[in-house]
Amino acid sequence: MVKGLRLGSEALILEKAASLLYSSPLCDRCLGRFFARLGYGWDNRLRGASIKALLVMSLHARIREGDERAREVFLEIAGNIGAKASGLYRELTGGDLEAKPCILCGGNIEEFIENVARKAVRLLKSYDVSRFVVGVRLNKEIRELEERLKMEHGIEYGESIKAELRREIGKRIQKLASVEVDFSSPEATILVDYPSGEVDVKPSSLFVRGTYWKKGRMISQAYWPSPTGPRYYSVEQASWPLLRIARAERVVLHAMGREDVDARMLGTGRPVVVELKQPMKRRINLEEAEKVVNRESGSLVEFRFEGFTDRKTVILYKEDASSTKVYKALILLGEPISVEEVLKALESLRGAVINQWTPQRVLHRRANVLRRKRLHDIRCTGVMPGLIECLIKADAGLYIKELVSGDNGRTNPSIAGVLGTGAQCIELDVVGVEPAAAPSTVHPGELTGRPG
Ligand SMILES: [Zn+2]
Structure with missing residues (x-):
């Protein structure tokens, strides 16, 4: 005995695990997930496998002591435990155990993680991305089933499938390609649908910080459409060569205020953030880009690109009341x-x-x-x-x-x-x-x- 040590929570873990497995078949990972916040540095697969092994050992000890109820329960849940129970099952019955598929993932979750990670890595090749984040869309029935199991069995230390998939897929992609997970400023979101396995890459906007000058009059800041084409030439239009350079879908100008169409913008110029939506290319040479943009605007509008920034600057420019x-x-x-x-x-x-x-x-x-x-x-x-x-x-x-x-x-x-x-x-x-x-x-x- 270790003096002063009182365990007992292990019995609670085993009782909850037994109760979960009594109600439904669960694979190692899906069982382990209900205890995800106990222990550090392992994955849920190891948690589930360990709990199953300990549960089988505990039941076996009772059965050896002649506990008939323990034997009944074991035979009842062996199919829901799966491989970890097959040895003792054969020992007790002489027959082969028929393992049932996991109620949450059908036993496919490991394969799912591997497959979507590989798919994502293939897709990422077309984008100029080195930092990403994974987003998971979960089918409603699975989400509800998961919630119900948590409620019914008094699960306190679990995590969601969604959280686990995000983490595990992220870890797998990091191993397969030279990209890294970054929650604070990801260059793309990898959207994964569970259980369909659809994968989509949404590149984050690229924000270029700079200044513009409007050297002519009758030029609007934003693109101004009309049935016969744009009403005026615009600063936004002048920035369009960036679409080609970054292979982006759309450009949005976030300037610190605006001047009238008939007013020029001279002197210091006006601070602006050019947002490039869904760029395929992020590592653009701003000096080169500036030359191309200014050449193509026919010097009616001039840009100076000063560096890359983030959405915080856009917010700052929108709240420019004090300037x-x-x-x-x-x-x-x-x-x-x-x-x-x-x-x-x-x-x-x-x-x-x-x-x-x-x-x-x-x-x-x-x-x-x-x-x-x-x-x-x-x-x-x-x-x-x-x-x-x-x-x-x-x-x-x-x-x-x-x-x-x-x-x-x-x-x-x-x-x-x-x-x-x-x-x-x-x-x-x-x-x-x-x-x-x-x-x-x-x-x-x-x-x-x-x-x-
Ligand atoms: Zn499962």
Whole structure:
């Protein structure tokens, strides 16, 4: 006896195992799974095989002691235990044991894992993937049966078939190919259907971080379809050569805000993340890609690709409310006011909070809400009487054309308002976009991005 040691839980494990096997045939792996969280560093197959061996030994001990009930139970469940019970069965009955197929997997789970892993490795060859994660779709009947068995037999330390399949298939694929499981930033999800054995590879989006400049006017940011083709040339369209380079299905631009179709984007350019959906190729040379994209856009749009990033940066760019922007506006006044007077009047706008109802020109597609944005700075030069050029630094999201015109009183204060005359923005460019926070950079091991 080991002094002070009290076991007893082994009896509980054996009783639960006996109760499970009394109700249904289970293969080693499917039995072991109900005790998956006991012991470390083994697979469920070893757990199930060990429990079966110990159960047969325990019953055998009782039978030797002349326990008739133990003999009855053994003969009853031997077929559900399978091979581990065949020796004692023959000893007791003189006959051969007929093992029954596992109620959960039909005895095919080992083969299933091997087959889908091999199928996945074959499929992965067409994708440029080194880190993956396995997803399992489980047939509803099996899931329900598993739950019912857990409930009926008071299973506390089990895991699900789904969890086991994900892990075991992942481990097997890792052994068969030079790829590795990565839950945090997988390059692809391998979708496995159980029990059909269908395997599908879904490559994760590739995120390219960069900046764009729009050097011409009448260019939209997103692709703008119309019955007769795109309404305008777009920044998105300019990025399309990337589809070919990465052999991707679709491109989505996630920019830090947007400018009007008729405004250019100059100066600092605008931060953007180009999302390439379902790329077949991930290790693209960004420097080369940048050259191709810029050459094909005919210099109307220019990109600079700075590196690879992840969805976190996309979220950051979507919540860009705290970043500031600098605009250059050419403003036509209702009457020829002298530059001195203009400068004096505009003084009061410096640092002012602008109350702005959704502009009339976008009311048909945006909700009517009141925005409050700060105008940080405004500097103007006179071009000729009645024509001024201003540099305006403001919170992102302030509508500049309406800041100029007042939008029939919907924007207050406004340039037209403080000057006491009509004012119209006849040319607008965005010249500076100041990010609120730095984007994240992903350094995938063997990616051949822009150095540095
Ligand atoms: Zn099974």
